[in-house]
Amino acid sequence: MAIAREAAPAGSLEEVRAGGLDRVDLVELYRLMLLTRGIEERGHILFRQGKVPGSFYTGRGNEAAAVGVGYALGSDDVGAPIQRDMGVHVARGTEPWRIFAQYMGRADGFTRGRDGNVHMADLQLGLIPMVSHLPAMVPVAVGCALAFRIRGQQRVAVGWSGDGATSRSDWHEALNFAGVRRLPVVFVVDNNQFAYSTPNHLEFATARIADRAHAYGFEGVVVDGTDVVSVFREAHAAIERARGGGGPTLLELVTLRGEGHAVHDDASYVPRALHDAWGRLDPIERYRAWLKEHLAGFDDDADAQVREDVKALLADALRRAEASPQPDPATLMDGVYADPEDLDTPHHR
Numbered sequence: 001m002a003i004a005r006e007a008a009p010a011g012s013l014e015e016v017r018a019g020g021l022d023r024v025d026l027v028e029l030y031r032l033m034l035l036t037r038g039i040e041e042r043g044h045i046l047f048r049q050g051k052v053p054g055s056f057y058t059g060r061g062n063e064a065a066a067v068g069v070g071y072a073l074g075s076d077d078v079g080a081p082i083q084r085d086m087g088v089h090v091a092r093g094t095e096p097w098r099i100f101a102q103y104m105g106r107a108d109g110f111t112r113g114r115d116g117n118v119h120m121a122d123l124q125l126g127l128i129p130m131v132s133h134l135p136a137m138v139p140v141a142v143g144c145a146l147a148f149r150i151r152g153q154q155r156v157a158v159g160w161s162g163d164g165a166t167s168r169s170d171w172h173e174a175l176n177f178a179g180v181r182r183l184p185v186v187f188v189v190d191n192n193q194f195a196y197s198t199p200n201h202l203e204f205a206t207a208r209i210a211d212r213a214h215a216y217g218f219e220g221v222v223v224d225g226t227d228v229v230s231v232f233r234e235a236h237a238a239i240e241r242a243r244g245g246g247g248p249t250l251l252e253l254v255t256l257r258g259e260g261h262a263v264h265d266d267a268s269y270v271p272r273a274l275h276d277a278w279g280r281l282d283p284i285e286r287y288r289a290w291l292k293e294h295l296a297g298f299d300d301d302a303d304a305q306v307r308e309d310v311k312a313l314l315a316d317a318l319r320r321a322e323a324s325p326q327p328d329p330a331t332l333m334d335g336v337y338a339d340p341e342d343l344d345t346p347h348h349r
């Protein structure tokens, strides 16, 4: 039997407003999800055109989970998302043209052609670029939270991992340390039910991943990751509780990975019936239906307007990214090693 609390669904407009989302927010969440999917769909086309070096990963099906948490972050908070969380970057205000430039390894990408194309983040927006090693972003988020505590800052760190990554010991060490110190950190698990081809029932023996929070002294919550309003509500509550000294929360956001692990994987190991059942829970379709039912004035015309705006923005972003040059080979070693004089940590002074 599960120990973790199960989050309530979106509910009525009154309940959603009471949770801190007004009309502008509600339409913006929709726009951000469309933008997220549009970026990844166009990225996939660029890949097929041979313009994206390396492999290509998407978070299809995870748009509500990523946008919902990204939108709940405060302006001084820090996030360490993973490869399924393009929506966090988008919700935080990352410029789409720079994401396309990143995909194509251009000079205006965040890593200027270095490293994997989704190992990216705009540091200016309080996001930390991921590395491949699972679940490396989780201890990093805990380190940020410890720094905020030591400096006396009212800031919160959010660390993401996949479901498979929660089987690693460093994930448990991070949660234990954060629980012991009651650090201002929120752990988000994008539970898309598969770690590459390994299904949930071969990953953990508890009923839910969120049940594990109990062992570390804080609350775990299971959230329908296809319901953007429910995700926002839980993320906002957890972040503000952490800011107020209430310690960590573990949010398990449940979705189904909408595509293969990456473009090389046809995901044929995912049972057809499961795939079809979750296909009916597409987060964008669900939210569009919710808006049309609950938000007065959000009719087909209003919907078409948002979609047209997103389309135009992405067309412009692609043009701008295509015009970005390839990185100058002479800069190859720039940013690979830090000079001691660039560091301000005490032992480097």
Ligand SMILES: Cc1ncc(C[n+]2csc(CCOP(=O)(O)OP(=O)(O)O)c2C)c(N)n1
Residues within 6 Å of the ligand: 084, 132, 133, 134, 135, 161, 162, 163, 164, 165, 166, 190, 192, 194, 195, 196, 257, 261
């Ligand atoms: C320490 C480590 N071991 C193995 C891998 C190879 N690897 C990359 S992604 C992946 C599956 C990750 O599954 P999950 O955490 O559920 O995230 P998802 O990709 O499903 O979103 C594995 C095993 C890795 N990156 N790091």
